[in-house]
Amino acid sequence: MLSTTTTLQQRREAAIPRGAATKHPIFISRAAGAEVWDVDGKHYIEFASGIAVNSTGHLHPKVVAAMRDQLERYAHVAFPVAAYEPYIAVCEKLNAAAPISNARSCLFTTGAEATENAVKVARIHTGRLGIVTFTGSFHGRTSLAMAMTGTVAPLRSDVPPSHAGVYHVPFPIEHHGVAESDSLKALEQLFRSTISPDQVAAIVIEPVQGEGGFYQAPVSFIQTLRKICDTHGICLVADEVQSGFGRTGKFFAIEHYGVEADLIPVAKALGGGLPLAGLIGRESIMNSAVPGALGGTFAGNPVSCAAALAVFEVIEEENLLQRAAAIGERITSRLRDLKRRDYVLPIGDIRNLGAMAAFEIVTEHGGNTPDPEATKAFAARAREEGVLLLPCGAFGNTIRLSTPLNITDELLNEGLERLTKALLQVAK
Ligand SMILES: Cc1ncc(COP(=O)(O)O)c(C=O)c1O
Numbered sequence: 001m002l003s004t005t006t007t008l009q010q011r012r013e014a015a016i017p018r019g020a021a022t023k024h025p026i027f028i029s030r031a032a033g034a035e036v037w038d039v040d041g042k043h044y045i046e047f048a049s050g051i052a053v054n055s056t057g058h059l060h061p062k063v064v065a066a067m068r069d070q071l072e073r074y075a076h077v078a079f080p081v082a083a084y085e086p087y088i089a090v091c092e093k094l095n096a097a098a099p100i101s102n103a104r105s106c107l108f109t110t111g112a113e114a115t116e117n118a119v120k121v122a123r124i125h126t127g128r129l130g131i132v133t134f135t136g137s138f139h140g141r142t143s144l145a146m147a148m149t150g151t152v153a154p155l156r157s158d159v160p161p162s163h164a165g166v167y168h169v170p171f172p173i174e175h176h177g178v179a180e181s182d183s184l185k186a187l188e189q190l191f192r193s194t195i196s197p198d199q200v201a202a203i204v205i206e207p208v209q210g211e212g213g214f215y216q217a218p219v220s221f222i223q224t225l226r227k228i229c230d231t232h233g234i235c236l237v238a239d240e241v242q243s244g245f246g247r248t249g250k251f252f253a254i255e256h257y258g259v260e261a262d263l264i265p266v267a268k269a270l271g272g273g274l275p276l277a278g279l280i281g282r283e284s285i286m287n288s289a290v291p292g293a294l295g296g297t298f299a300g301n302p303v304s305c306a307a308a309l310a311v312f313e314v315i316e317e318e319n320l321l322q323r324a325a326a327i328g329e330r331i332t333s334r335l336r337d338l339k340r341r342d343y344v345l346p347i348g349d350i351r352n353l354g355a356m357a358a359f360e361i362v363t364e365h366g367g368n369t370p371d372p373e374a375t376k377a378f379a380a381r382a383r384e385e386g387v388l389l390l391p392c393g394a395f396g397n398t399i400r401l402s403t404p405l406n407i408t409d410e411l412l413n414e415g416l417e418r419l420t421k422a423l424l425q426v427a428k
Contacts, residue, residue, distance in 0.1 A: 063272040
């Protein structure tokens, strides 16, 4: 008899195009906290968190209670039709949490919508077209967000980048040969040769790249970008869709940089597992858009808003910012120990900002040459060992570890044990 997984795989192949791909060939039946079970009963520890969404774990009781309570009242009215308190409360929370003076927020449904709306607002505010983004960046799969994304395959494979005014500058990654000064030179060059800075509406940067490989922009780099933006009247957009909501040990990653952004798109962990995104920005910029320019039918769904309000409470009550720092520390010290052992798969750079932790898999011990094939094999082996994780990175050799921020020490250690076994087995 076929396993449930095999039957679902066959149905999936017959019903869904290959473009809507899934990293792991498994089908989920149940999840709780930092644990997931598939339809054949196999147990996994969550080191993927639904791409950094389940920061408060799967189905946190407080988040579920808030959703239930909201469902007893109303599930949808559409903010453009009639307003409701949970939407306002989420925006108040975002305004208070964001490192932006006199902030205003509005809500959307996906990260791509949030990043596209950041660009839209910046363009309306400045009356300019130009947008500067970075190589290796990821801003979403919709048309403009895809053009802003600094990675070709698979997102832009067979789709020529089609948006006027979008330019990419190399993101500084010292150990892959791009120093901060190289990035700044490239930006200067862009301003001299291609588009004058007074035609640029926004510089959009992930303070810590997500899909690009958990690479952190140097502090001095973002500070310099802030100065450049101030000099030329450009909006600085910090895309915190992946790095936000406590994952880096501060509410927003940009708080590690000692500067304010002008606009911050957020999504993912905000909704505690339900779709919710937002754009936070300086009042003078956000109010440039005329009434009706911002929003959408499902933008700021009431049940998602109720969940988000519970997420804010859980982050505070369970001290998840401190917990993020401790998780990052525990993961990286284990990885540093493993890196010294010549019988596991060769580990290259290890990095983290709070619980945004990652390591690279390289071709030889002590080397720096990416090994994307071994990285794929390791992710598959880790799944077989019962830990769900996602490779990423411009070089295809980064393993990111996005655990729920409330994972217990016991599960975190067990996950790291399973990961160690996989590193050993793929090395053989
Ligand atoms: C930094 C960043 N921006 C934007 C997006 C797009 O978000 P969504 O997939 O919700 O559209 C992502 C998704 O991974 C992301 O990591």
